[in-house]
Amino acid sequence: MTSSRPAPHGGGSRASSPGLAVAAVARRLGVAPATLRTWDRRYGLGPSARTAGSHRRYTPEDVARLLVMRRLTLEGVAPVDAAKAALDAGVEELEEATEEAAAPGPEPADGDDAAPEAERAAPADSEAPRAGRGHLRALPGGGEGSSGAPSHVAGGSASGRVSAVVDAAIAYDQATCDDLLAIPAQGDPAVWWTEIAEPAWQRVAQRTVLAGPGAVPEVVLATAALRALRDFTEAFERAMVAGGAPPANHPSRMRKIVLIFAAPDEVVPLSAHALAAALTAKGATARIVTGPASTHRSLELVTMVRPAALVLATAQRRPDLDLIHAVHDGFAELPVIVSLRRDDAASELPLAATVQRVRSFTAMLHEALAVVT
Numbered sequence: 001m002t003s004s005r006p007a008p009h010g011g012g013s014r015a016s017s018p019g020l021a022v023a024a025v026a027r028r029l030g031v032a033p034a035t036l037r038t039w040d041r042r043y044g045l046g047p048s049a050r051t052a053g054s055h056r057r058y059t060p061e062d063v064a065r066l067l068v069m070r071r072l073t074l075e076g077v078a079p080v081d082a083a084k085a086a087l088d089a090g091v092e093e094l095e096e097a098t099e100e101a102a103a104p105g106p107e108p109a110d111g112d113d114a115a116p117e118a119e120r121a122a123p124a125d126s127e128a129p130r131a132g133r134g135h136l137r138a139l140p141g142g143g144e145g146s147s148g149a150p151s152h153v154a155g156g157s158a159s160g161r162v163s164a165v166v167d168a169a170i171a172y173d174q175a176t177c178d179d180l181l182a183i184p185a186q187g188d189p190a191v192w193w194t195e196i197a198e199p200a201w202q203r204v205a206q207r208t209v210l211a212g213p214g215a216v217p218e219v220v221l222a223t224a225a226l227r228a229l230r231d232f233t234e235a236f237e238r239a240m241v242a243g244g245a246p247p248a249n250h251p252s253r254m255r256k257i258v259l260i261f262a263a264p265d266e267v268v269p270l271s272a273h274a275l276a277a278a279l280t281a282k283g284a285t286a287r288i289v290t291g292p293a294s295t296h297r298s299l300e301l302v303t304m305v306r307p308a309a310l311v312l313a314t315a316q317r318r319p320d321l322d323l324i325h326a327v328h329d330g331f332a333e334l335p336v337i338v339s340l341r342r343d344d345a346a347s348e349l350p351l352a353a354t355v356q357r358v359r360s361f362t363a364m365l366h367e368a369l370a371v372v373t
Contacts, residue, residue: 019057043083
């Protein structure tokens with residue numbers, strides 16, 4: 001692949017800058033360091049500068065090309081085509097990508113910024129319970145307090161919307177939670193998951209509450225999230241078929257299917273469902289294995305489905321990896337992607353080029369798309 005990178009600037013701060021390490025660039029782009037290393041290895045989108053100690057560093061131009069790559073992949077462009085476009089990007093396009101990334105987000109509505117701080121500063125029972133919430137109250141020290149953010153913040157900042165979702169779940173307000181988590185027709189399930197649903201799920205899981213019979217905040221949130229993903233996917237598939245595409249179960253769409261497993265003892269595998277919806281929105285086909293699935297039964301499913309890739313999508317810190325070892329032993333050429341955020345858990349994975357460990361949802365999505373597209 002031939003790059004049309006412009007010549008480096010010959011002076012000023014850029015020439016003297018030591019550049020950025022992979023971890024710093026990953027934080028800036030919101031992707032996993034493993035994703036950047038994959039883009040470097042597969043597409044040549046790597047750091048071009050070196051320090052005195054021969055450490056590779058990303059220059060501002062390198063980062064700008066990565067910003068173009070990220071934008072295009074999130075828009076549904078195949079990674080190999082996105083990488084070529086990023087490498088061929090001219091100076092104006094790179095400057096535009098940098099300016100877009102540096103532009104501030106929309107101004108939060110009144111109270112959005114203050115709400116999280118109020119959550120941390122005010123004890124949970126420092127105010128009288130609001131109407132409809134007397135049966136369910138957070139305990140002091142049980143995580144972040146209620147934000148009190150009204151439902152209108154759904155169109156405001158992401159942090160304000162997360163607070164409102166948590167509030168609705170704690171109040172056992174299913175209708176409001178459903179409304180707040182609904183994914184619009186032109187929405188992106190991947191962005192929805194990473195910016196709204198997953199942060200809300202983590203915050204609710206950290207809360208200690210006194211609840212009445214049948215009042216389980218996690219169930220409220222999980223029900224709303226699964227409904228949002230189901231409604232979005234069904235509407236997306238209807239639009240695809242109306243536009244002339246074959247239905248979801250057509251053999252032509254089942255030839256390259258991503259088979260998604262959750263950890264064996266994960267009760268509500270929301271990340272697996274979010275990944276399936278995100279893949280669908282990018283034109284891929286995915287199926288989630290639900291219900292009891294022993295290693296033997298899982299291998300039977302792999303044999304029957306013959307997937308293009310297998311993904312273990314889990315939020316657990318140290319999931320059971322017996323399935324991964326069994327699948328790799330039986331299907332050594334099958335690409336396997338495993339979501340593991342802890343480095344010590346990754347040491348238990350099979351050492352093979354076909355077994356890819358990722359640290360984030362975004363990296364998991366990109367790696368799955370790289371296989372099927």
